[in-house]
Amino acid sequence: MKIVKEAVAGTLESSDVMVRIAPLGGSEIDLQLNSSVEKQFGDAIRETVMDTLAKLGVTGVQLIIDDKGALDCILRARLQTVLLRASDSKELPWGALK
């Protein structure tokens, strides 16, 4: 999946997460995480993010994540949404996300 433009998904409200994405030159994944539960779940959140990106073959992006304690499933959903919005594809490759 190729990321071609900037996009945002989610909200800043409690139990949700706002994900902003921008394409970066190269193959670097620049992940900035600000979370209200960083100390407890920071590593778990990063793992979910990297896992989702890997499954969809996304590299060369900057991701800024403002998390207000979203559940893992919410985080995945927001990530998938932002990736779809920022890519040139019309549909998520659902099979890859299993």
Place this chain on the structure above:
Amino acid sequence: MYNSTIFSRVKRSEYKKIAEITKFLRKNDLNIDTSVEEFITVMRDSQIIACGGIADNIIKCIAINEELRGEGIALSLATELVNLAYERHHSHLFIYTKTQNEVLFRQCGFFPIASVPGIVVLMENSNCRLHRYSQQLATSRQPGEKIGCIIMNANPFTLGHQYLVQQAAAQCDWLHLFLVKENTSTFPYVDRLRLVTEGTANIPNLTVHPGSEYMISRATFPCYFIKEQGIVDNCYTEIDLKIFRQYLASALGVTHRFVGTEPFCEVTSKYNADMRYWLNTPELTFPPIELVEIERLQHEGTAISASWVRRLLAKKQMDVIANLVPDCTYNYLINNPNIRQKSAGTSSEESVITVGEL
């Protein structure tokens, strides 16, 4: 259960609603900012309880009814504002807000980049963008003991600008020239950049840099009016100069900043005085920068300025202009009749961003 909360978008043209917003902002000690293109209001029982506005990539005019603070309305409002900004294709966002709101916006993914303690803070929605920009600047660092810097608007590039650059370059080991990027000037940024580059091509120890939103831009000089006008005017310069000294000058190792003397404009001469203070004061821990004012080049007893050229342009006095601008600018003016018309229409309208220009 509380009453339903309604978020709506209000365009500049909806006068009646804008009047209500103005009233609400007044109650919260803010004046409406004329550059805001679209507002988001939060209503409950047909009363505004919160609002915020967007002007390009700057979020401003944010107010929340005091009694309702702490309910999480701010986060919902911030969400809507960020979404609206993205829809308008702006993702590098700035917030210029009262100091007491800093904590609130930190929770919304904004990070402070400069502040006037107790009064205002400028924040952006990234904790590394400015840092990256200064890292990128650092790659243009040049060796030497005396490293100069000029920031100019060059609207348009005159013999006065050329003289200032020559004089400054002669005094320095290396000179960095930044061109104000904001496109509120009569002359488009790309044209200004080309003329400056052409007109200084024979100076060997000079780098011409494109401007950025971090110097004399709408973000660092917002038209954001808190009631005590005097204080805010000081804040503009203080924010702008703090960012310059802390991030940009230290990245390039700038030791001297050059400006032309300002015999006419009170605002610009005030900016020069503020510059002298904020670039040098030991209050800030960054390396000090000395301000050097260079006497302006004159033509028949009058200091050459871009505003003079614009006035002559409006009156179509090309023969006089020929004495005030380098060949590249003269040819450009001759070949672009549209620009001449445009400057005739807007000769009296000067934006705050032209402050600090020659």
